[in-house]
Amino acid sequence: MTNDIIITDDDSVAIVTINRAPTNYFDLSLISQIANAYEAAAAGGARAVVLRSDGKHFCAGADFSGGEMATDRNATTERLYREAIKLFRARLPIVAAVQGSAVGGGLGLACSADFRVASSATRFHANFSMLGFHQGFGISETLPAIVGHQAAMDLLYTSRRVDGEQAFTLGLADRLAEAGRETEVALEYAHEIANAAPLAVQSMKLTLRGGLADRVAVVVERELAEQKILWDTADSQEGIRANIAREVPSFIGK
Known part of the structure; x- marks a missing residue:
């Protein structure tokens, strides 16, 4: 592992910390490191995992301002x-x-987890329509499953931000914490799970979520195909430009 990921143990709970503060943008390397950390936690005898980040934000998504995402986005x-x-x-x-x-x-990334802990200071933002392109990262599958089809359409079509309390009402957040105590409450939650019979819990997860990866594998092909088309549009170029410049985009439908 590199310093992008820090793994610590709290009895039977592994804490996987993203260490790219303050925004914790992800790339291929970071996602691979998280996946490997999950496997290492399971192999090491952990019973649950807390995924968290150092810095101001959990994860601000992909960085479109430079690197591979700017030069070879499709591949x-x-x-x-x-x-x-x-x-x-x-x-x-x-x-x-x-x-x-x-x-x-x-x-x-947050929706890839089984559960989410948030606070009133948390902001969930499916901002794809204001970037001018289709949602990705399996959100087409995960978000409707978590909040319901109608609420998912609302969040995606409008790019509306929701805070932690609104997310809790929607079901997007499973537990609320005081601002600054998100990790502490997530760790308490993970220990509740870890105190249960581990083989039973893993068996339950396989039943309840075992097909999720296969469904995500299918839907990301659709998401990527749409993204490849829309990334070439003037609206997407405007949306990404405005996002980097912290301006309000002006879309023309082309």
């Missing part, structure tokens, strides 16, 4: 999504401690 995203499928095959229950913002693909 890079295809490899990234295929690596991300491994997150959904994790054997152990995953509790995400979401502080600050989970934006775009960062929301997708």
Whole structure:
């Protein structure tokens, strides 16, 4: 593992910390490291995992301002999504401690976990329509399963931000914490799960979520195909430009 991921143990719970503060943007390497950390936790005898981040935000998604995402977006995203499928095959229950913002693909990362802990200071943001392209990271499968089809359409079509309390009402957050205590509450939650019979819990997860990775594998192909088309549009170029410049985009439908 590199310093992008820090793994610590709290009795039977593994804590996987993303260490790219303050925004914790992801790339192919980071997603691969998280997947490997999950496997290492299971092999090491952990019974549950807390996924968290250092810094201001849980994950601000992919960084479009430079690197592979800017120079070879199609091929890079295809490899990234295929690596991300491994997150959904994790054997152990995953509790995400979401502080600050989970934006775009960062929301997708949060939704790959079994459960999410948030606070009033948390912001969940499916911002794809304001970037001018189709959602990715399996969100087409995970978000409707978590909040319901209608609520998912609302969040995706409008790019509306929701705070932790709104997310809790929607079912997007499973537990609420005081601001700054997201990891602490997530760890308490993970220990509740870890105190149960581990073989039974893993068997339950396989029944309840065992087909999720296969469904995500199918849907990311659709997501990527749509993204490849829309990334070439003027609206997507405007949306990404405005996002980097922190401006309001002006879309023309082309």
